[in-house]
């Protein structure tokens with residue numbers, strides 16, 4: 001399969017890694033050569049047919065691509081509006097879209113002669129995907145994870161251990177994802193000769209946002225091909241949840257020049273935008289430089305990255321990838337916040353109605369159907385990207401539902 005997305009007029013990032021005024025590479029001068037080399041090696045690999053075929057064969061034979069585009073008949077009947085299709089990224093090996101990008105970066109690492117993959121992880125999903133790729137390709141693997149997150153995600157820590165990875169407990173700052181990122185970057189810059197830093201979302205300095213987007217763009221390219229086959233036309237809406245933004249940019253990218261396709265990203269509204277307990281960086285963030293790139297991020301009184309919150313660890317991040325910031329500013333994509341309780345209702349609805357337990361991250365995209373569907377007509381086509389499966393969330397959800405029952409705050413279906 002030759003799916004590379006071609007654009008006529010959309011040509012971002014520019015050579016310095018900018019999407020309009022977002023992006024770039026704000027790092028210490030001495031790290032520039034490492035990033036420049038990575039850009040060069042990635043460009044070469046991306047243009048090479050053999051690299052592409054090696055990578056695509058792994059996606060196909062190992063991860064199970066292409067994932068289905070499933071017509072959700074009962075969900076469609078429930079809303080009595082347009083036709084709802086689900087892109088089943090939850091059916092990938094390791095349970096989410098992350099493997100698309102990780103396999104690409106791991107292959108690139110191997111080509112570049114790296115012996116070891118390192119990665120940061122919050123909830124542990126990206127750590128598990130990276131450890132999986134390292135095991136598959138016979139590489140060493142070290143994962144950086146905040147101590148707080150390790151305590152919350154013991155099963156994923158054990159999965160990484162089983163896969164042969166070393167998990168480094170990060171004890172600085174708030175001992176969560178942001179601190180794990182800092183620790184991983186530090187380690188990378190000190191061992192750049194034989195270590196490859198595998199980033200899971202389109203964040204960080206150039207070229208990472210571009211690398212992650214290109215590897216994830218297979219999602220939207222497949223959606224395009226599949227919907228043309230099933231409906232002989234493009235969808236009216238593509239919905240995806242946004243944390244750092246990889247599953248969303250992957251789903252959107254193939255459609256950027258098809259202006260009739262509405263692209264909608266859903267971020268974590270947590271306990272509400274009027275509280276401080278959310279991660280709605282695109283809705284309420286300020287333009288700033290964070291972790292090597294210019295982006296929208298939530299800031300505290302001192303102008304530092306604020307602590308973010310979401311029931312869903314995978315989209316609990318105070319910033320957002322630069323390309324989404326750009327797409328929001330030029331109006332090509334719209335972004336809205338979904339609260340914890342809205343996401344949980346959507347989670348319960350899909351589980352009961354279609355027998356698919358989505359990741360609580362993905363449930364944020366599903367939740368927007370409540371607002372969107374009453375405005376649609378039966379001829380409309382809506383695609384929701386189900387970024388991952390929800391097995392990992394069952395325990396957390398039971399806790400939450402018991403809590404809700406106790407306080408009777410939200411009416412669950």
Ligand SMILES: *Cc1c(COP(=O)(O)O)cnc(C)c1O
Nearest residue numbers: 243244245246247314361387388
């Ligand atoms: C990690 C994760 C996300 C959030 O990451 P993005 O880069 O925004 O896609 C969303 N859904 C699932 C299932 C994840 O594991």
